[in-house]
Amino acid sequence: MSAKIKKYAGHPLKSAEIREGKVPTARWRPKAKYMWSAGVAMSRFLNELKNGRIIATRCNKCGRIMVPPRVFCEQCFKPTDNWTYVKDTGTINTYSASFIAGDASRIKEPIIVAIIDLDGASPGMGIQHKIGEINWKEVKFDMKVKAVWKPPEERKGAITDIKYFKPV
Amino acid sequence: MEDVAIVGVGCTGFRPITPEFSYKEIMFEAATRAYADANVNPRKDIDAFITCGEDYWDGHSIFDEFVPDQLGAVLKPLFTVSADGLIGLATAYMLIRTGQFNTVMVEAHSKASDILTFTDIVAFGLDPIFNRPLGGHPYYIAGLEMTRFLHETGTTKEQCAHVVVKNRKNALANACAAYGADLTLEDVLQSEPMFYPLNRLDTSPLADGCIVLVLASNHVAKKLTDTPVWVRGVGWNSDTSWLESREWGRAIYAELAANMAYKMAGIKNPPKEIQFAEVDDLFSYKELQHLEALKLCGRGEAGKLTEEGITQRDGQMPVNVSGGALGMGYAPEVLGLQRVLEAALQLRGQAGRRQLCDVETGLAQSWRGIPTATGAVAVLSREVK
Numbered sequence: 078m079s080a081k082i083k084k085y086a087g088h089p090l091k092s093a094e095i096r097e098g099k100v101p102t103a104r105w106r107p108k109a110k111y112m113w114s115a116g117v118a119m120s121r122f123l124n125e126l127k128n129g130r131i132i133a134t135r136c137n138k139c140g141r142i143m144v145p146p147r148v149f150c151e152q153c154f155k156p157t158d159n160w161t162y163v164k165d166t167g168t169i170n171t172y173s174a175s176f177i178a179g180d181a182s183r184i185k186e187p188i189i190v191a192i193i194d195l196d197g198a199s200p201g202m203g204i205q206h207k208i209g210e211i212n213w214k215e216v217k218f219d220m221k222v223k224a225v226w227k228p229p230e231e232r233k234g235a236i237t238d239i240k241y242f243k244p245v
Numbered sequence: 246m247e248d249v250a251i252v253g254v255g256c257t258g259f260r261p262i263t264p265e266f267s268y269k270e271i272m273f274e275a276a277t278r279a280y281a282d283a284n285v286n287p288r289k290d291i292d293a294f295i296t297c298g299e300d301y302w303d304g305h306s307i308f309d310e311f312v313p314d315q316l317g318a319v320l321k322p323l324f325t326v327s328a329d330g331l332i333g334l335a336t337a338y339m340l341i342r343t344g345q346f347n348t349v350m351v352e353a354h355s356k357a358s359d360i361l362t363f364t365d366i367v368a369f370g371l372d373p374i375f376n377r378p379l380g381g382h383p384y385y386i387a388g389l390e391m392t393r394f395l396h397e398t399g400t401t402k403e404q405c406a407h408v409v410v411k412n413r414k415n416a417l418a419n420a421c422a423a424y425g426a427d428l429t430l431e432d433v434l435q436s437e438p439m440f441y442p443l444n445r446l447d448t449s450p451l452a453d454g455c456i457v458l459v460l461a462s463n464h465v466a467k468k469l470t471d472t473p474v475w476v477r478g479v480g481w482n483s484d485t486s487w488l489e490s491r492e493w494g495r496a497i498y499a500e501l502a503a504n505m506a507y508k509m510a511g512i513k514n515p516p517k518e519i520q521f522a523e524v525d526d527l528f529s530y531k532e533l534q535h536l537e538a539l540k541l542c543g544r545g546e547a548g549k550l551t552e553e554g555i556t557q558r559d560g561q562m563p564v565n566v567s568g569g570a571l572g573m574g575y576a577p578e579v580l581g582l583q584r585v586l587e588a589a590l591q592l593r594g595q596a597g598r599r600q601l602c603d604v605e606t607g608l609a610q611s612w613r614g615i616p617t618a619t620g621a622v623a624v625l626s627r628e629v630k
């Protein structure tokens with residue numbers, strides 16, 4: 078505001094005024110629907126989740142055992158060489174406690190999210206998942222955890238076939 | 246400033262659907278082929294990576310976050326050009342001309358078969374206040390344009406049908422093409438009316454596929470290959486977004502993009518200096534409209550030339566020997582690279598059964614599709630001029 082003008086006419090817009098249509102707006106809900114092909118690597122990974130197993134791929138050049146599995150090694154830029162199972166146990170690499178839900182509402186019991194380095198995979202390779210059966214304040218670096226699976230008949234070939242990881 | 250050449254090409258081939266592979270896996274295939282062709286290791290030899298695409302085609306927000314791995318670009322300079330691949334090529338050209346980069350990769354991919362609501366995605370690109378609320382399939386925009394183009398130039402629907410017959414037939418000789426077919430004029434003219442005056446066979450069906458190119462500066466290109474394809478000129482242009490204010494009979498965006506590319510390439514007489522063209526033919530009439538915009542023939546002449554067979558593979562000015570989008574398939578944002586790929590193979594003498602005799606200079610042109618009025622042009626040659 079310049080020195081000479083002390084006050085503008087009118088008032089700041091309120092969100093209610095926009096909602097009530099007092100300010101012209103255009104609304105549209107896009108119909109954006111997709112069905113992504115999971116591909117060679119992810120299809121095998123998802124099918125193995127149904128079996129209660131976590132599968133990785135190995136690159137013979139750099140020797141890395143990679144989860145999530147991929148059909149090419151992004152470091153060596155070559156096709157990966159073979160499939161190998163890794164354990165459903167691991168250690169917490171890093172973690173956070175989310176007090177805000179997906180719809181941005183505040184929640185009392187936080188969702189504990191962690192990056193878990195899986196046993197049998199190369200260091201720094203693993204899975205992102207939720208941590209359960211523990212108070213979030215007790216979660217620590219390098220804590221050993223194990224997957225808690227849904228019963229076989231409820232598994233759908235999705236990352237949520239694992240309910241969460243719990244401390245061991 | 247150093248000259249810039251295409252030194253490697255890689256293509257997956259185009260297909261109506263690819264349910265067995267993810268988009269990452271098809272990109273890896275095209276990239277692997279391009280790097281082998283250019284004889285480079287992307288982890289060491291490529292200085293920068295450009296991916297061309299659009300979040301709504303891929304169905305990811307910020308889709309470019311998902312592309313480094315399959316291109317060999319992890320922890321390397323990479324960015325997205327949210328446009329057709331030919332504009333990506335122009336961007337790579339400029340990066341190299343700065344002198345800061347010697348080898349740059351350009352990629353564009355389509356996994357259109359992953360989109361369940363294609364029409365709605367295209368409609369989402371319309372103006373939300375003026376056009377979108379009116380409803381209808383947005384391809385009516387091509388119908389509006391074709392009506393005006395036929396009216397202004399005296400071009401006929403039969404002449405447009407000739408484009409379809411030619412390009413679908415050319416595609417039969419291209420293993421990368423999804424829609425090779427031996428059609429008759431009657432097949433095209435009697436196919437179902439879609440968006441008057443367009444019939445079903447006047448429109449390009451969707452396809453999946455990926456193309457990767459490697460470009461290099463003069464001194465690197467000469468070390469990598471005996472058959473560099475020189476980028477002599479690039480141009481791009483966009484008309485107003487108001488459908489209500491566009492020039493409907495002419496593709497002005499293509500005229501201006503061509504003027505820019507011709508000036509850069511020193512082309513004074515396009516039909517004399519350019520021996521073949523790969524132009525956008527997403528809808529049959531677009532090939533004719535674009536040929537006129539590119540000054541490869543006079544206004545209103547493209548239909549006649551096509552009817553006379555001048556644009557056939559064995560004609561004086563072969564157009565879309567690859568099969569074009571009508572024959573290879575509509576892969577959103579990949580169309581420009583489809584055109585460049587064919588031009589590069591022809592200039593290298595590696596087009597197999599489609600090979601043209603004694604070609605020195607070719608043109609590649611793209612249009613970004615409905616509802617855009619954006620296009621790009623590249624002039625490519627066997628020799629630096």
Ligand SMILES: [Zn+2]
Pocket residue numbers: 136137138139140141150151152153154
């Ligand atoms: Zn490796």
